[in-house]
Amino acid sequence: MAALVGFLMASLLLSCLVSTSYGVTFSSLQKTLVVSASHQQGKVLKAGEDKITVTWSYNNTFPAGMDSAYKTVKLKLCYAAISQQDRAWRKTDDKLEKDKTCQHNIVSRPYSPSNNNITWTVKKDIPTATYFIRAYAYNSADEEVAYGQNTDARKATNLFQIEAISGRHASLDIAAVCFSAFSVVSLFGFFFLERRKAKSAQLK
Ligand SMILES: *[C@@H]1O[C@H](CO)[C@@H](O)[C@H](O)[C@H]1NC(C)=O
Numbered sequence: 773m774a775a776l777v778g779f780l781m782a783s784l785l786l787s788c789l790v791s792t793s794y795g796v797t798f799s800s801l802q803k804t805l806v807v808s809a810s811h812q813q814g815k816v817l818k819a820g821e822d823k824i825t826v827t828w829s830y831n832n833t834f835p836a837g838m839d840s841a842y843k844t845v846k847l848k849l850c851y852a853a854i855s856q857q858d859r860a861w862r863k864t865d866d867k868l869e870k871d872k873t874c875q876h877n878i879v880s881r882p883y884s885p886s887n888n889n890i891t892w893t894v895k896k897d898i899p900t901a902t903y904f905i906r907a908y909a910y911n912s913a914d915e916e917v918a919y920g921q922n923t924d925a926r927k928a929t930n931l932f933q934i935e936a937i938s939g940r941h942a943s944l945d946i947a948a949v950c951f952s953a954f955s956v957v958s959l960f961g962f963f964f965l966e967r968r969k970a971k972s973a974q975l976k
Pocket residue numbers: 806831832833834
């Protein structure tokens with residue numbers, strides 16, 4: 773009996789320990805990946821149209837074999853500080869589970885130390901903001917184990933802007949509204965003219 777109680781308590785303790793595991797923090801990751809993107813500094817990319825080419829590789833300054841646990845790499849589009857200001861929903865958190873800096877996935881690939889690149893057309897649903905690109909390496913348990921980014925530690929260099937579709941097509945929408953207003957007016961105009969014609973025909 774005592775053994776059973778002991779066993780139950782031990783399992784309870786163990787499950788508590790497991791469920792309170794803290795997850796991976798960004799500050800615990802080493803920057804072993806080199807990431808670069810093709811954009812020119814300051815260029816504005818149009819969502820749904822423009823492309824960006826990203827290359828990534830293992831930084832060979834680190835010892836060979838340190839990447840033996842890397843299984844996959846995910847490239848993400850991340851908000852620069854200027855686009856996080858006053859926006860709690862894009863806030864950086866050192867606990868990666870809670871971090872909202874990098875919300876848009878670009879691609880997920882099996883890990884390879886070199887010759888990685890992708891030419892990505894900015895997706896249509898990307899909002900207007902200033903961004904950088906980060907790559908996370910994951911182990912077989914799908915936990916982040918390393919990263920790289922195309923900007924410096926302060927997230928200040930090599931940023932680029934994306935312009936959302938909505939802003940761009942606003943003038944087109946205005947034109948569409950004007951055009952339909954014009955059709956309604958002309959419809960009434962014709963109706964009015966027809967009625968006048970009919971009336972004057974009656975008078976004759
Ligand atoms: C590779 O890592 C070293 C050590 O962290 C760093 O000094 C160097 O700038 C990195 N190389 C590139 C191309 O980022």
